[in-house]
Amino acid sequence: METKLPKGRETSQDHNGAGVSTEKLSRRKFLSYGIGGIATAIFAALAYPLAGYAVSPALRKQEEHWIAIGSIKDFKPGNPKKVDFSFRKHDGWTLVNQKSNVWVVAKGEGEFNIFSPKCTHLGCAYHWDDNQKKFMCPCHGGVFDITGKVLAGPPPRPLEKVSYRVQDGKLTVKGV
């Protein structure tokens, strides 16, 4: 902090009664920079771990879960089917039963489109309309065809595909 003392009064007394000379002013400057530097160092030494501590859950890798949802014979092409399932997962320090579901669309020959149940607009649950043969979202009128392509409404992207595996005629999907 700079003092407002006039330059000329080099060794006179200021109103605090302390002798103030130009030499003392530079000492004051030295100390205030020193204090500022130490304060900055303490602040940085605290800020770095505290920031890491606060954002750490966001940096975590998502757990992977694979869930068996039935035999491939259960699913017929042209007839999307919603499959509900649940799995155990970590939620912070707890283990919870996560309920979830996927839409399974058989493409024939052991190939599938498995869709995440969340609309790509703002995450509402959509459903299959069997008369119109389209996926309809009730929230803001999003419409998708059987391959997940957007036909109408605000959704910006096609339906999100979920990874799956077929082994010995059994269908397994990645749970989220």
Next chain:
Amino acid sequence: MVLRIYDWLDRRFDLRPAMEKILIHPVPSWVNWLYCFGGITFFLFVLQVITGIFLMLYYVPSPDHAYASVSFISHDIQFGYLVRGMHHWTASLIVVMVVVHMLRVFWHGAYKNPRELNWVAGVFLFLLMMGFGFTGYLLPWDQKAYWATSVGTNIAGSAPIIGSFILKVIRGGTDLGAVTLVRFFTIHVMVLPAITVVFLVAHFLMIRRQGISRPF
């Protein structure tokens, strides 16, 4: 950079006179390193407030979750062991520093007229620090926490006549359980900090008004 921001604000709000009045004041020549301990205590208190707020980001004061959320902080959150460790060790260090500060004030006779009330404010601050320690000790909800609090509350319960009533008030019932944990938590993170700030402000205003005492 900081100075330029300060200048910018100063040109608009004329901060300089007020800041100089607060920051620039004479320190008597007899002041030496022994006078640091109050300031160190205050620094540690600020550190406790900061690390405490960060611990609250993950801590849950319920018997189902307290132990697991604390171990989650220590083992699963980045720097969690560090933040918890700082809060843990500073809790002990602050008591040491308060006592050293108190001894210095006592040794120099700084509690005498006209500073009696600041000594009294100091005693309250000391008791508040003890309160932080006692209530904070229960929060991890492990064996040590549980039995230490069991013993501590039983001491209060051993007072004649009103003892058993006091015991129930402190525990929120006959047994040490969920109700005890939440009330200790609330006292630790809300009640004591609020009261402490009031006493700190009083302590500092009195020091500023009366100046630092001449030793002996």
